[in-house]
Amino acid sequence: MSDTGLDPEEARAPLHDEDDRMDPGFVGGVLARLDEGDAEGARALVEPLHPADIADLFELVPQDRRAGLAAAISDRLDADVFAEMNEWVRDELIDVLAPHEVAEIAAQLDTDDAVAIIEEMDDEDQRAVLRALEPDDRAAIEEALSYPEESAGRLMQRDLIAVPEHWTVGDVLDYLRRNADLTTDFWEIYVVDSRHHPVGTCKLSWVLRTPRGVAIADVMQREQTLIPVDMDQEEVALRFQKYALISAAVVDGSGRLVGMITVDDVVHIIQEEAGEDVLLLSGAGEGDINEPVLDSYRARVRWLLANLLTALVASTIISLFEGTIARMVALATLMPIVAGVGGNAGTQTMAVTVRAIATNQLTASNTWRSITREIRVALLNGVTVAAVIGIGVALVFTSPALGGVIAAAMMTNIFIAGLAGVLVPVALDRAGADPAVASSVFVTMTTDSMGFLAFLGLATAAGLAG
Amino acid sequence: MSDTGLDPEEARAPLHDEDDRMDPGFVGGVLARLDEGDAEGARALVEPLHPADIADLFELVPQDRRAGLAAAISDRLDADVFAEMNEWVRDELIDVLAPHEVAEIAAQLDTDDAVAIIEEMDDEDQRAVLRALEPDDRAAIEEALSYPEESAGRLMQRDLIAVPEHWTVGDVLDYLRRNADLTTDFWEIYVVDSRHHPVGTCKLSWVLRTPRGVAIADVMQREQTLIPVDMDQEEVALRFQKYALISAAVVDGSGRLVGMITVDDVVHIIQEEAGEDVLLLSGAGEGDINEPVLDSYRARVRWLLANLLTALVASTIISLFEGTIARMVALATLMPIVAGVGGNAGTQTMAVTVRAIATNQLTASNTWRSITREIRVALLNGVTVAAVIGIGVALVFTSPALGGVIAAAMMTNIFIAGLAGVLVPVALDRAGADPAVASSVFVTMTTDSMGFLAFLGLATAAGLAG
Numbered sequence: 054m055s056d057t058g059l060d061p062e063e064a065r066a067p068l069h070d071e072d073d074r075m076d077p078g079f080v081g082g083v084l085a086r087l088d089e090g091d092a093e094g095a096r097a098l099v100e101p102l103h104p105a106d107i108a109d110l111f112e113l114v115p116q117d118r119r120a121g122l123a124a125a126i127s128d129r130l131d132a133d134v135f136a137e138m139n140e141w142v143r144d145e146l147i148d149v150l151a152p153h154e155v156a157e158i159a160a161q162l163d164t165d166d167a168v169a170i171i172e173e174m175d176d177e178d179q180r181a182v183l184r185a186l187e188p189d190d191r192a193a194i195e196e197a198l199s200y201p202e203e204s205a206g207r208l209m210q211r212d213l214i215a216v217p218e219h220w221t222v223g224d225v226l227d228y229l230r231r232n233a234d235l236t237t238d239f240w241e242i243y244v245v246d247s248r249h250h251p252v253g254t255c256k257l258s259w260v261l262r263t264p265r266g267v268a269i270a271d272v273m274q275r276e277q278t279l280i281p282v283d284m285d286q287e288e289v290a291l292r293f294q295k296y297a298l299i300s301a302a303v304v305d306g307s308g309r310l311v312g313m314i315t316v317d318d319v320v321h322i323i324q325e326e327a328g329e330d331v332l333l334l335s336g337a338g339e340g341d342i343n344e345p346v347l348d349s350y351r352a353r354v355r356w357l358l359a360n361l362l363t364a365l366v367a368s369t370i371i372s373l374f375e376g377t378i379a380r381m382v383a384l385a386t387l388m389p390i391v392a393g394v395g396g397n398a399g400t401q402t403m404a405v406t407v408r409a410i411a412t413n414q415l416t417a418s419n420t421w422r423s424i425t426r427e428i429r430v431a432l433l434n435g436v437t438v439a440a441v442i443g444i445g446v447a448l449v450f451t452s453p454a455l456g457g458v459i460a461a462a463m464m465t466n467i468f469i470a471g472l473a474g475v476l477v478p479v480a481l482d483r484a485g486a487d488p489a490v491a492s493s494v495f496v497t498m499t500t501d502s503m504g505f506l507a508f509l510g511l512a513t514a515a516g517l518a519g
Numbered sequence: 520m521s522d523t524g525l526d527p528e529e530a531r532a533p534l535h536d537e538d539d540r541m542d543p544g545f546v547g548g549v550l551a552r553l554d555e556g557d558a559e560g561a562r563a564l565v566e567p568l569h570p571a572d573i574a575d576l577f578e579l580v581p582q583d584r585r586a587g588l589a590a591a592i593s594d595r596l597d598a599d600v601f602a603e604m605n606e607w608v609r610d611e612l613i614d615v616l617a618p619h620e621v622a623e624i625a626a627q628l629d630t631d632d633a634v635a636i637i638e639e640m641d642d643e644d645q646r647a648v649l650r651a652l653e654p655d656d657r658a659a660i661e662e663a664l665s666y667p668e669e670s671a672g673r674l675m676q677r678d679l680i681a682v683p684e685h686w687t688v689g690d691v692l693d694y695l696r697r698n699a700d701l702t703t704d705f706w707e708i709y710v711v712d713s714r715h716h717p718v719g720t721c722k723l724s725w726v727l728r729t730p731r732g733v734a735i736a737d738v739m740q741r742e743q744t745l746i747p748v749d750m751d752q753e754e755v756a757l758r759f760q761k762y763a764l765i766s767a768a769v770v771d772g773s774g775r776l777v778g779m780i781t782v783d784d785v786v787h788i789i790q791e792e793a794g795e796d797v798l799l800l801s802g803a804g805e806g807d808i809n810e811p812v813l814d815s816y817r818a819r820v821r822w823l824l825a826n827l828l829t830a831l832v833a834s835t836i837i838s839l840f841e842g843t844i845a846r847m848v849a850l851a852t853l854m855p856i857v858a859g860v861g862g863n864a865g866t867q868t869m870a871v872t873v874r875a876i877a878t879n880q881l882t883a884s885n886t887w888r889s890i891t892r893e894i895r896v897a898l899l900n901g902v903t904v905a906a907v908i909g910i911g912v913a914l915v916f917t918s919p920a921l922g923g924v925i926a927a928a929m930m931t932n933i934f935i936a937g938l939a940g941v942l943v944p945v946a947l948d949r950a951g952a953d954p955a956v957a958s959s960v961f962v963t964m965t966t967d968s969m970g971f972l973a974f975l976g977l978a979t980a981a982g983l984a985g
Binding site for chain 2: 072073074075077080081103105109112113114115116137139226229230235236237238239240256257258259260261262263264276288291292293294295296297298299316317320321323324325327328330331332334335336337340341342343346347349350353354356357358360361363364365367368371372375378379382383385386387388389390392393394397398400401402403404405406407408409411412413414415416417418419422423426429430433434437438441442467493497501505
């Protein structure tokens with residue numbers, strides 16, 4: 054939690070353009086100072102920036118300038134900046150720092166942010182950093198690292214306010230004022246029983262609006278969303294979103310309160326999980342523009358090779374009709390239209406289905422309804438597109454038969470595309486796979502193959518190339 | 520803000536499956552009660568649910584059962600449930616309610632939630648609901664409706680805590696305890712000057728941890744992110760995310776504090792905005808599984824027809840080579856491979872670029888770097904895929920020349936795909952268009968056309984079909 058500095062209109066004007074993106078003139082200005090060896094000038098420009106903006110600046114300057122920038126503004130390169138930085142850029146900077154420097158940064162961070170930095174390091178560096186930490190910090194981070202990656206345990210912070218249920222509001226206020234070493238940033242107070250099991254939560258606004266003498270148990274809300282410590286972070290994010298949570302208590306297997314997760318740590322997960330479907334469906338892996346070229350290559354080439362295989366299936370189907378094509382080359386000209394538009398129709402349905410599954414909107418209760426819904430949309434789309442292409446081809450080729458064949462093939466393929474667009478992701482999900490990862494390959498293979506088969510098959514059956 | 524009820528393990532077991540989706544057995548149980556005319560039994564099942572779960576239940580039962588369910592559980596069908604409900608399902612339920620019933624629900628809601636319901640109604644119904652509201656509620660909602668759709672003004676609530684800068688912490692505490700009609704749910708206090716301009720914010724945890732005698736101006740943070748009332752909600756969401764905000768003050772054109780936005784109202788926008796790219800890129804419009812069939816049809820058929828046009832361009836290019844194909848039909852068999860894999864490569868780059876633009880990671884400062892990065896990835900991908908297909912085709916067709924031609928064409932098309940995948944979204948963004956909306960059409964057209972042109976052109980030039 055922190056803020057941008059000054060009035061948005063005044064202070065942001067030189068720094069951000071109208072789309073809220075960092076102004077290239079500003080970035081260029083910092084780089085120019087560094088070019089001139091004017092580290093002091095660069096530092097002065099960066100000085101007033103919010104940590105999130107300094108993190109952006111590092112992402113925006115060329116890779117070979119980042120170490121130089123870091124050296125020039127080292128005193129502003131603190132834990133808050135690292136917490137906000139793109140992970141690829143951060144890992145690269147961390148690589149050039151000594152373990153004790155990383156430990157210094159990690160010690161200033163909330164556990165969850167420190168873990169995010171340390172978990173990406175290789176084992177040897179990780180041990181070196183942990184050795185350089187104070188025992189308390191080390192224990193907290195080691196405990197966090199003992200939970201599975203992307204689990205609530207990695208995401209939570211251990212600093213929280215927990216009070217016994219027999220206290221009054223006055224007791225809580227006195228406790229908060231008198232204990233200087235308590236955390237200063239929290240949004241809710243957790244009320245626990247003698248076994249340290251959460252029994253309720255209390256928003257701070259309720260504490261503030263209640264007289265001192267009232268029992269905290271009468272102010273708190275008993276119903277609360279408890280997060281099991283091993284819950285996957287995607288599930289945590291969905292729960293925060295669904296129940297509009299600001300913070301939530303994390304409990305271990307025996308129900309003891311072990312930490313809390315706050316919404317600001319979840320927001321970037323919500324954004325990433327929602328945004329990753331488009332990357333996964335296209336086979337672009339993590340798809341970050343700061344990812345090293347070789348990593349991007351490895352992530353993407355796999356899917357291109359998979360796509361090559363499915364294209365070979367379609368190619369084989371075409372080869373079955375070589376005789377027909379040889380007699381009527383126009384078929385080769387038209388066949389990609391049927392496959393292409395069918396592919397697009399399949400992608401539309403698939404995108405809708407994958408999103409609905411990811412947001413828990415599509416469940417066993419409404420799968421059948423979604424299938425019939427997509428069939429109806431596909432029929433309407435199919436009739437429209439088939440009519441347009443059928444009439445067009447009939448006129449251009451002065452062949453009503455060819456127009457009829459392409460219309461029927463288009464109708465068939467859009468219908469099949471609609472079915473595949475729902476059934477493939479649903480089947481992958483039921484099989485326990487992430488539907489965003491592999492749906493595209495199967496849907497595209499279906500629409501390509503069926504497009505060529507329907508068009509060339511119907512053309513052959515109709516004796517068009519007779 | 521509210522919570523789920525009881526311990527997650529115990530209470531959720533019958534209601535949610537392991538993926539946190541509502542159990543079909545529970546949904547079926549409610550419907551079975553309704554079938555038997557046992558409205559009381561259905562109500563008893565629904566009674567303990569969180570409003571967000573009741574909203575889910577409405578989405579999961581078939582459309583023709585929703586009015587019946589609403590009638591059976593009318594006392595639990597309150598404003599909180601409507602606020603959580605999918606907008607299509609909500610609009611459908613709102614349609615069957617009388618204006619005074621809608622007004623009753625709207626009056627209980629925060630302004631932003633009430634506006635979300637009312638803004639979707641047609642003008643006549645909207646006027647009827649507004650007439651049925653109390654003057655205060657009406658004025659607040661009418662003011663909100665005066666701001667542009669999807670702006671901060673529609674998103675903000677007017678109930679907030681603002682205090683003068685000369686107050687002490689004790690003054691603030693007394694004010695909060697003594698004024699029963701103040702809002703009870705808030706996370707930060709805004710400190711304003713005599714012109715009602717915000718001068719700082721104060722987290723409640725800071726108020727709670729400070730002695731009564733300290734001036735609030737000494738506790739507050741002066742730097743804060745102010746949201747202009749006409750800012751687009753997507754921009755608001757990005758700012759909440761970037762600066763990890765829990766709430767933010769909204770100011771009008773003259774800098775006066777007019778409302779506040781809290782993170783729970785922004786979280787679903789972050790999720791929607793991040794998730795919509797995959798829908799927009801596929802041409803699936805809003806792509807909600809609850810959207811009426813005709814709306815989905817209208818949204819999607821436009822893009823299918825646009826795709827038909829681009830397919831015609833590719834088709835025209837093929838027709839230029841009819842002579843070549845007639846002499847060597849194998850070319851028709853192989854050409855979709857070049858176009859298809861190129862299309863996939865283009866889609867990968869496009870997905871990465873569109874996400875980077877949407878998250879403000881790709882700016883004028885690093886566009887050129889992104890282009891060269893994608894070119895390098897494309898060269899690596901191109902060499903790999905071209906080698907595989909080239910060698911394969913050379914062996915299968917016992918024609919090194921044909922293998923060479925398809926390898927060169929594949930290399931060329933993947934390179935062009937990489938370029939188009941960056942340049943098309945960047946150009947659309949610079950032109951002020953949403954790159955997610957129209958990029959696909961242009962990228963696909965490029966990879967299809969160039970794939971056919973490169974392969975058939977090289978084959979012709981090489982005299983393969985000679």
